Amino acid sequence: MPKPKKSIAELKATGSYRPNKHGRAEDMPDLPVEAPRMPHFVSVDASEYFNEIVALGVNMSIVTKADSLIIGLLASEIAEWVELDAYVKTEGFMVKLPTATGFMQTTVNPKIRVRDDKLKVILKMLGELGMSPAARSKVTVNQKDKDQKSALGEFLAAATKRMNA
Incomplete structure (x- = not known):
């Protein structure tokens, strides 16, 4: 690490x-840690994911107002992935599709590939926001926020004061 x-x-x-x-x-x-406003293009289905991502980001002290666009895009991608996943579950992994000659042929559901491509995009965007384990190891949090929010921060602040005295 x-x-x-x-x-x-x-x-x-x-x-x-x-x-x-x-x-x-x-x-x-x-930039200060603040909850961004939801962009106008975020659908009703995606708004739930937007609010959840913003809440997580604020708790982690990594989200600012400038992140509204990428969080809105991420929420939209997640909503589309959930919809595609539901289609795949109802239709099944194998579907019957007509061939060029008109015969019905059993093939892999084409929505699976679209769903998997969306998942790759989602994981990349989560990394950009610092919400993946690998990205979190690179994120620096304000020392002030660290000291105020954790018991370890309080301990380290007290130890630092004691050493300086």
Whole structure:
């Protein structure tokens, strides 16, 4: 598991900050964690998934208002995947389709491939949002949020104060 990246403040505090190496990270915008508004294109079916993803992202401190578009697209993809999965379950994995000569031939349901392609897109988008295990290992959370939300954070803050005193 890779070591999580230190924030600019941590690098400066430890004396390991190098402007030529870390300078671009300092110029990145630091947006506050906020629940984004639902885009207008999100369907009624997908709105449930949108709200669930936003709630998870806010709890993980990784979602900002700027993420509304990608979360809306992700929610729409999930809603379409659920619909395709329901079709596959009702129609079955094998369906009868007419051939060019008019005979009925049993073949694999073509919706399975579309459903699986949607799943690949969903997993990629989850990774972009930092909601997959591999992506979470790369996400840096504000030190302030870490300290306030966890018992370990409280312990580390107390230990740091004690060492500095």
